[in-house]
Amino acid sequence: xxxxxxxxxxxxxxxxxxxxxxxxxxxxxxxxxxxxxxxxxxxxxxxxxxxxxxxxxxxxxxxxxxxxxxxxxxxxxxxxxxxxxxxxxxxxxxxxxxxxxxxxxxxxxxxxxxxxxxxxxxxxxxxxxxxxxxxxxxxxxxxxxxxxxxxxxxxxxxxxxxxxxxxxxxxxxxxxxxxxxxxxxxxxxxxxxxxxxxxxxxxxxxxxxxxxxxxxxxxxxxxxxxxxxxxxxxxxxxxxxxxxxxxxxxxxxxxxxxxxxxxxxxxxxxxxxxxxxxxxxxxxxxxxxxxxxxxxxxxxxxxxxxxxxxxxxxxxxxxxxxxxxxxxx
Amino acid sequence: xxxxxxxxxxxxxxxxxxxxxxxxxxxxxxxxxxxxxxxxxxxxxxxxxxxxxxxxxxxxxxxxxxxxxxxxxxxxxxxxxxxxxxxxxxxxxxxxxxxxxxxxxxxxxxxxxxxxxxxxxxxxxxxxxxxxxxxxxxxxxxxxxxxxxxxxxxxxxxxxxxxxxxxxxxxxxxxxxxxxxxxxxxxxxxxxxxxxxxxxxxxxxxxxxxxxxxxxxxxxxxxxxxxxxxxxxxxxxxxxxxxxxxxxxxxxxxxxxxxxxxxxxxxxxxxxxxxxxxxxxxxxxxxxxxxxxxxxxxxxxxxxxxxxxxxxxxxxxxxxxxxxxxxxxxxxxxxxxxxxxxxxxxxxxxxxxxxxxxxxxxxxxxxxxxxxxxxxxxxxxxxxxxxxxxxxxxx
Ligand SMILES: Cc1ncc(C[n+]2csc(CCOP(=O)(O)OP(=O)(O)O)c2C)c(N)n1
Ligand SMILES: [Mg+2]
Numbered sequence: 001x002x003x004x005x006x007x008x009x010x011x012x013x014x015x016x017x018x019x020x021x022x023x024x025x026x027x028x029x030x031x032x033x034x035x036x037x038x039x040x041x042x043x044x045x046x047x048x049x050x051x052x053x054x055x056x057x058x059x060x061x062x063x064x065x066x067x068x069x070x071x072x073x074x075x076x077x078x079x080x081x082x083x084x085x086x087x088x089x090x091x092x093x094x095x096x097x098x099x100x101x102x103x104x105x106x107x108x109x110x111x112x113x114x115x116x117x118x119x120x121x122x123x124x125x126x127x128x129x130x131x132x133x134x135x136x137x138x139x140x141x142x143x144x145x146x147x148x149x150x151x152x153x154x155x156x157x158x159x160x161x162x163x164x165x166x167x168x169x170x171x172x173x174x175x176x177x178x179x180x181x182x183x184x185x186x187x188x189x190x191x192x193x194x195x196x197x198x199x200x201x202x203x204x205x206x207x208x209x210x211x212x213x214x215x216x217x218x219x220x221x222x223x224x225x226x227x228x229x230x231x232x233x234x235x236x237x238x239x240x241x242x243x244x245x246x247x248x249x250x251x252x253x254x255x256x257x258x259x260x261x262x263x264x265x266x267x268x269x270x271x272x273x274x275x276x277x278x279x280x281x282x283x284x285x286x287x288x289x290x291x292x293x294x295x296x297x298x299x300x301x302x303x304x305x306x307x308x309x310x311x312x313x314x315x316x317x318x319x320x321x322x323x324x325x326x327x328x329x
Numbered sequence: 330x331x332x333x334x335x336x337x338x339x340x341x342x343x344x345x346x347x348x349x350x351x352x353x354x355x356x357x358x359x360x361x362x363x364x365x366x367x368x369x370x371x372x373x374x375x376x377x378x379x380x381x382x383x384x385x386x387x388x389x390x391x392x393x394x395x396x397x398x399x400x401x402x403x404x405x406x407x408x409x410x411x412x413x414x415x416x417x418x419x420x421x422x423x424x425x426x427x428x429x430x431x432x433x434x435x436x437x438x439x440x441x442x443x444x445x446x447x448x449x450x451x452x453x454x455x456x457x458x459x460x461x462x463x464x465x466x467x468x469x470x471x472x473x474x475x476x477x478x479x480x481x482x483x484x485x486x487x488x489x490x491x492x493x494x495x496x497x498x499x500x501x502x503x504x505x506x507x508x509x510x511x512x513x514x515x516x517x518x519x520x521x522x523x524x525x526x527x528x529x530x531x532x533x534x535x536x537x538x539x540x541x542x543x544x545x546x547x548x549x550x551x552x553x554x555x556x557x558x559x560x561x562x563x564x565x566x567x568x569x570x571x572x573x574x575x576x577x578x579x580x581x582x583x584x585x586x587x588x589x590x591x592x593x594x595x596x597x598x599x600x601x602x603x604x605x606x607x608x609x610x611x612x613x614x615x616x617x618x619x620x621x622x623x624x625x626x627x628x629x630x631x632x633x634x635x636x637x638x639x640x641x642x643x644x645x646x647x648x649x650x651x652x653x654x655x656x657x658x659x660x661x662x663x664x665x666x667x668x669x670x671x672x673x674x675x676x677x678x679x680x681x682x683x684x685x686x687x688x689x690x691x692x693x694x695x696x697x698x699x700x701x702x703x704x705x706x707x708x709x710x711x712x713x714x715x716x717x718x719x720x721x722x723x724x
Contacts, residue, residue: 031557031558031560032558032559032560034559035559035630035631036558036559036630036631037630039558039625039626057559057560057564058564059526059529059560059564059565059566060488060526060527060529060530060557060560060565061529061530061531063531064529064531087486087487088487088488090487091487091489091530091531091532126417126468127417127418128417128418128465128466128468128471128486129465129471129486130486130487270704299693299694299705299708299712300704300705300708301693301694301697301705301708302471302697304471304693305464305465305468305469305470305471305688305693306417306468307467307468307469307687307688308688308690308693309468311690311693311712311716312693317719318715321715
């Protein structure tokens with residue numbers, strides 16, 4: 001074991017660096033990713049070390065970024081593109097939905113788009129409009145895309161490398177409000193990644209109820225589990241890590257053991273990941289369930305101004321409220 | 330057949346710093362005042378606008394100067410309020426006052442402005458109370474003013490989106506027959522604002538295509554402040570925005586964005602033409618972002634202080650003041666009075682900001698739809714009940 005204490009941001013940065021060292025075809029593109037290192041400094045130092053050919057400050061146009069990344073893929077490169085904030089991915093929506101997701105199938109398997117689209121997402125940072133969105137459901141809904149998200153520095157480091165190694169396009173969601181969270185990361189090359197890119201992780205095992213969550217809400221759910229334990233309630237916390245595909249066995253096993261499930265995410269609940277998970281769980285665990293699957297998420301309104309966000313986003317109280325309701329059912 | 334290629338590639342005229350002087354707008358740039366405020370001779374580029382400048386009175390000049398000073402003060406107050414934790418973010422217009430005041434003053438009340446997020450000076454000229462701009466940066470709303478009150482649209486943060494809205498609005502003006510009637514109070518046009526970085530965006534380019542095809546009464550006002558966060562011009566375009574206008578089928582003009590007389594004259598000519606039914610113009614105001622991109626940014630990471638120093642010498646307020654002093658258009662008493670007024674406005678803004686109430690939480694469910702929506706209505710009720718459940722519970 002070779003461990004390092006890293007922030008989640010540094011884990012991503014180190015993961016990118018490792019992937020660039022391993023494969024000269026890996027190139028980074030995005031707005032301000034060069035000298036500035038991105039507005040969150042995730043690409044800090046990489047242009048200096050790998051040059052302007054491999055870390056490209058692009059013109060300010062997201063459709064352009066993703067569209068040209070497709071062309072680079074066709075020419076044998078593995079572009080990792082940065083979308084500066086969640087709310088700025090939409091100019092690229094057409095390229096992602098119409099082209100990125102479908103190219104492999106349209107070419108009957110001849111063409112591959114080994115592209116990673118990095119999106120810092122979620123709220124809780126007091127930002128202005130368009131800087132706090134959780135739009136993962138749009139992409140998870142789209143066949144042909146893989147969608148993943150990390151919740152700690154270790155996953156940041158390993159999942160980034162796995163995503164880049166994937167021959168399918170991967171949307172990589174980064175929980176921006178957790179960028180500065182620290183943790184021990186085992187960076188031992190020979191041991192490799194502790195989990196596959198599309199495996200879920202059981203972060204805490206309990207007996208009464210399973211919280212199914214991902215990204216920035218993993219920490220919130222672990223805190224809820226801690227609080228619940230103090231009240232004698234034992235919670236399992238499943239960190240999905242992969243939103244498409246879902247690691248069904250891990251989720252279903254956990255729910256079968258506890259008989260109750262609450263899905264937690266920042267995104268609005270209507271047609272969000274929670275809807276899919278609730279459907280899946282009721283279908284596969286029907287006879288194990290003691291209560292309906294509940295969802296805790298953002299309300300079904302556009303992401304509100306920041307003075308509202310504390311009440312808009314799921315927090316410990318709202319998670320506990322759902323836990324209580326499930327247990328009381 | 331000759332060996333000459335039929336299409337010649339342009340030499341890039343926009344190159345990395347060091348390879349060309351990014352503080353020099355070149356000979357095409359329309360300019361009336363030099364950095365000290367001396368009135369420049371008529372030359373090929375400013376000649377078409379000389380008449381407009383000649384028609385300005387000393388009173389007009391004083392009014393422009395007042396606007397410059399007041400918007401700088403409004404901006405400084407916004408910046409200070411952010412530093413003191415009263416605002417979450419502030420994008421400063423420092424250095425771009427003349428570009429914005431020139432454009433803003435060229436608009437008539439019936440003309441409509443579509444700003445980005447840095448157009449506090451245009452807002453001022455359109456009569457928007459500066460206090461109204463603070464809400465979105467304080468996080469109490471996402472805009473929060475009624476655009477139709479002052480014909481000043483909400484700020485748009487997603488780069489480029491508003492350019493299409495501006496073109497569409499101008500198409501509406503055309504359909505209303507409010508162009509080319511010769512009625513000064515009826516004919517209207519639109520001004521659309523974005524930055525140098527914005528010119529790369531698809532929406533921007535589509536807006537120019539649509540405006541050209543419709544010959545719509547819209548003026549695209551690009552503030553080229555040399556930077557798009559950390560990216561300099563040469564990472565956004567090979568040919569500067571004003572030269573690209575021709576490719577969309579309408580004229581482009583580069584103006585000295587730190588010269589309020591030039592900015593006003595070029596904007597007025599373009600807006601007059603648009604209102605008269607002559608179609609769009611693109612104005613590139615050559616200027617500089619003196620501060621950080623926003624209060625979240627650290628420009629020392631990507632640009633050198635020497636560049637900022639050169640631009641400081643081109644300060645728009647110093648220049649206009651120099652012009653007025655040299656020509657005896659204003660005395661010390663006037664300048665002092667403007668400063669005093671700036672102090673008053675700053676105090677007023679500060680007070681308004683500090684007193685801005687936090688919105689009632691359930692109002693986040695308001696105005697999502699025009700007609701009631703059952704999901705939103707149910708969630709609002711649940712939200713209220715949920716919060717009521719904590720009352721008296723020690724939370
Ligand atoms: C579609 C979109 N992508 C990215 C951003 C993030 N962003 C905000 S401002 C900015 C740079 C804008 O530069 P420019 O157009 O020159 O305007 P300036 O800020 O210099 O006034 C970027 C990349 C955004 N707001 N919208
Ligand atoms: Mg700019």
